[in-house]
Amino acid sequence: MIRIVIAVDVVPGHEAEWEEQWRMLREARSQYPGFRGASLLRDSKEPRRYLSLTEWDGHDDLAQAMRRMSWLNRDTTLPWTQGPIRVYDEVVDNVE
Numbered sequence: 894m895i896r897i898v899i900a901v902d903v904v905p906g907h908e909a910e911w912e913e914q915w916r917m918l919r920e921a922r923s924q925y926p927g928f929r930g931a932s933l934l935r936d937s938k939e940p941r942r943y944l945s946l947t948e949w950d951g952h953d954d955l956a957q958a959m960r961r962m963s964w965l966n967r968d969t970t971l972p973w974t975q976g977p978i979r980v981y982d983e984v985v986d987n988v989e
Contacts (some may be wrong), residue, residue, distance in 0.1 A: 894929065895949040898981040903941045907973035914973070915945060921962060922947065927954020 903911045912933065919931045927950035936942040947956040 895947075895952055895955050895982075896984070897947045897949075899947075900904070900981070901943045901947040901951050902976045903940055903943060904973050904975050908935075910973050911943065915943075922958060925954065925958035925961070927951060928958070929947040958963075965973060970977065 903913070915933050920932075922931065929948035929950060931945065931947040934946070935942040936944075938959050949958075
């Protein structure tokens, strides 16, 4: 299983737009084989900070989905985000 965590800081006042866009992306991802699920977390003390967690069966499934969704690029910040989008995709330790 592959887990991807993305940290995003949203421009103040655009939180609802970001959440709606995230839901649309989740729905798009769910159409691809190997998609297991996703969660969106918001920092209760800093409500413009989010973590997006996505799970896939394996690397090949994720890579195929990302190629087909070529408009989704980790180096591109969306209009309602500020600062870099940080992607955490290297597992250092895991307990199941």
